[in-house]
Amino acid sequence: MIRFEHVSVQYEGTERPTLCGVDLTIPEGELVLLVGPSGVGKSTLLGAVSGLVPHFTGGTLSGRVTVDGRDTRTHKPRELADLVGTVGQDPLSHFVTDTVEDELAYGMESLGLAPDVMRRRVEETLDLLGLAGLRDRPIATLSGGQQQRVAIGSVLTPHPKVLVLDEPTSALDPAAAEEVLAVLQRLVHDLGTTVLMAEHRLERVVQYADQVVLLPSPGAAPVMGAPADIMAVSPVHPPVVALGRLAGWEPLPLSVRDARRRAAGLRERLAQAHPPSPAPACATVMAPLPTAPARRGALARLLGRGAQTTTAAFEPVTDATARVERLGVRRGRVEALRRVTLTVAAGETVALMGRNGAGKSTLLAALVGMVEPTTGSVLVGDRTPHRTQPREMVRRVGLVPQEPRDLLYADTVATECAAADADAGAAAGSCRALVCELLPGVPDDTHPRDLSEGQRLALALAVVLTARPPLLLLDEPTRGLDYAAKARLVGVLRGLAADGHAIVLATHDVELAAELAHRVVILADGETVADGETRQVVVSSPAFAPQTAKILAPQEWLTVTQVRGALGATS
Structure with a gap:
């Protein structure tokens, strides 16, 4: 054909x-x-x-x-x-x-x-x-x-x-x-x-x-x-293949069903181990907007150039980074959100999940001030987003939308990075260093429109991360990314969380949520139907459980990384 x-x-x-x-x-x-x-x-x-x-x-x-x-x-x-x-x-x-x-x-x-x-x-x-x-x-x-x-x-x-x-x-x-x-x-x-x-x-x-x-x-x-x-x-390759390679299964399984049939021995090897329970790196502290020196030091750590991350630079406060109380949003005849309550603390990564049209993107838009609540309230720090000037909000909240081209307007990657450094007040080369971390091998003179969808997303993410906002919002951040690029993204976001940044990501990528999120919030028809620790929420949901969890159930392993670590510890 x-x-x-x-x-x-x-x-x-x-x-x-x-x-x-x-x-x-x-x-x-x-x-x-x-x-x-x-x-x-x-x-x-x-x-x-x-x-x-x-x-x-x-x-x-x-x-x-x-x-x-x-x-x-x-x-x-x-x-x-x-x-x-x-x-x-x-x-x-x-x-x-x-x-x-x-x-x-x-x-x-x-x-x-x-x-x-x-x-x-x-x-x-x-x-x-x-x-x-x-x-x-x-x-x-x-x-x-x-x-x-x-x-x-x-x-x-x-x-x-x-x-x-x-x-x-x-x-x-x-x-x-x-x-x-x-x-x-x-x-x-x-x-x-x-x-x-x-x-x-x-x-x-x-x-x-x-x-x-x-x-x-x-x-x-x-x-x-x-x-x-x-x-x-x-x-x-997908997690089911990675797990098959790790366990030495031949031929490699391609589906959860095939893998479950071979997993009895692996479950026995893991029976005495316990999956790690993710906890926010800075769950008890809040991250005010860092001073310029703190930003530079954190960026160096993020790129692997400094010492171990520490929370000593952040002052404890009592308020949450973001607080949503009984939020309702109506768009024309559509009630996009109804009575949504959500609190996000510093150092915490929260995954918003749910079917298409459940209200995930609307909630992110409300947090950044693009949407005015019909009922209820939204606070980011001590600011009400839709009543705060955009120039001030961008230093508190960074949003990477589903369409990264909405953030990219320059003719080359180098120009885009230079503009991001200037807008953020960051040291020259800060954005380019992040691009190299997320997107290695892309020349400075490449036009953003000539990048693949995943490469454009990585560039937009670097532009937003250059300002190091205390609250980072990501809408479908792995769309177009291969597994290696996703792993680099996870590393960067973990570094930000360790530095005290709060992260909220709307995603359909159950593997990303399992790898990264401390909590999962599931929305349905604009309402919250689940909010809890990642393992508790996704393992009990056939739709949102990652492949590793389905294969090794009833044991509560979420990722191949966790299994590899456990096997290394027990061998």
């Missing part, structure tokens, strides 16, 4: 090709998963299938890509629209209408399908993706995950033979991700649709793949094979 013949792609101003010598054949009616670290060219390879590369993105493509016999060099994306459906990392860039139902119908209108056919397919897609209740909603009012489902639905309605998906579950809650993957499975098995998908959250998708294509490094030749064979050598 899809054939790459000696394909290379190089963009103007780059020293080496993004793709080099790619020879692949993607069979018809298979789900093929594309994996690899951030920045290795996965999005470029997907774009070459749809014709976006090079017709839309620019660059030089050599070799030949054919889809069902059509050459993408001579067929522009609009001439492939009836054959290839594409959803990129940013669903907002795909939308051309205002409401959900209109967006689902637009692609079919462009192809001239009959009205009765269009109506039937719209209804089918609304049901398939759980969008029936949103059919009349303006797209701009939807959560990021809801928009992702609409974007996927808009390419399903024309019934293409090939689906090209870039991070299709990155913004979805676990239940919604399972629904989307079930739909893709049905399309592959029942209709013979060919699906080529790039995804970093391999714990969600690898067990569904017929084959896996690994791009090990930029410009390296891809490796294609059975999922278990590729996972055995892949630098990026």
